[in-house]
Amino acid sequence: MDNYLNEYRQLFQQIKSGEVNIEQALNQVRNLKFDDLGFAKVDHHRQIRNGYPEVIFSQGKTVEQIKAIVLKLAEKNNNIMATRATREVYEGICEVIEDAEYFEAARIVVVKKRNILVTEKTIAVVSAGTSDIPVAEEAAITAETLGNRVTRVYDVGVAGIHRLFANADTLMSANVLVVVAGMEGALASVVGGMVDKPVIAVPTSIGYGASFGGLSALLTMLNSCSSGISVVNIDNGFGAGYTASMINKL
Incomplete structure (x- = not known):
């Protein structure tokens, strides 16, 4: 979550210094919230609201749609999780991003872009x-x-x-x-x-x-x-x- 808050902090500092005007700031905030891909609106703000980025429910989506969503999530240095994923989905994700891991029994693809502190409990x-x-x-x-x-x-x-x-x-x-x-x-x-x-x-x-x-x-x-x-x-x-x-x- 800190990376997302830092983006807002940096934006506020740029507004204060005059590097960014109000209209430019509004455009940036729009992109921080979500990206509209036509078939999907990728929710970048969810990390701030809920503590974890949007998760891709793969069932019913085409591989090309999933690849496009993965790329958008990766732009924000998100950890990525795709549920109900087939091996075809996993292979498609591997075409656009490195370090994807497939948990076949769970039908989940995971891409770890940043470390998460593991709880003791x-x-x-x-x-x-x-x-x-x-x-x-x-x-x-x-x-x-x-x-x-x-x-x-x-x-x-x-x-x-x-x-x-x-x-x-x-x-x-x-x-x-x-x-x-x-x-x-x-x-x-x-x-x-x-x-x-x-x-x-x-x-x-x-x-x-x-x-x-x-x-x-x-x-x-x-x-x-x-x-x-x-x-x-x-x-x-x-x-x-x-x-x-x-x-x-x-």
Whole structure:
């Protein structure tokens, strides 16, 4: 965020010294806020408002559109994250910028242009089954990219609950927990009953027909009797990781 505030500080000093007139300053402020690419308005001001730059949701965008957005974000020396990214998207980004890294399980591309201070406190990302790992990894990579320590506890669903209890110390030492589960989604309630920290529950679309593409898990999590559980949308690992990061940095 400091780089963005420095841009404003420098602009104010230029206005004060007479190097920049009011009209020139207004034009610069417009560019600081967003760039209009026609198909997208790249929000440069989000770093100042929210503490992290705009994240590219790749699904539904063409590779050429994503490349253009990446270039605009890179002009401001932003860290860049593209979610729901295919390998084709990753290869396209590599054509226009160096140092892109692809996390295939999470379907996330990350370009680190500047270092982020990593918090001492830990986020635990917990998955019920191995099939839930892609959504769990989306949450984990998101949280790590935003400057958090992440502990992964995978395949500890209620069908073999002794696996969860074997990791009790890890769960209880975390500052925030993201619990990812498909099928009936019961794991979030169990974890919520074990720990004294916020739990962000993520229902996944994994399951047989009567799970209705994650709706069953979603309803289970929304109706949990465990206190301290918040629920994000089906398969929204990114939203859970982002929210966990905000809580972890309070």
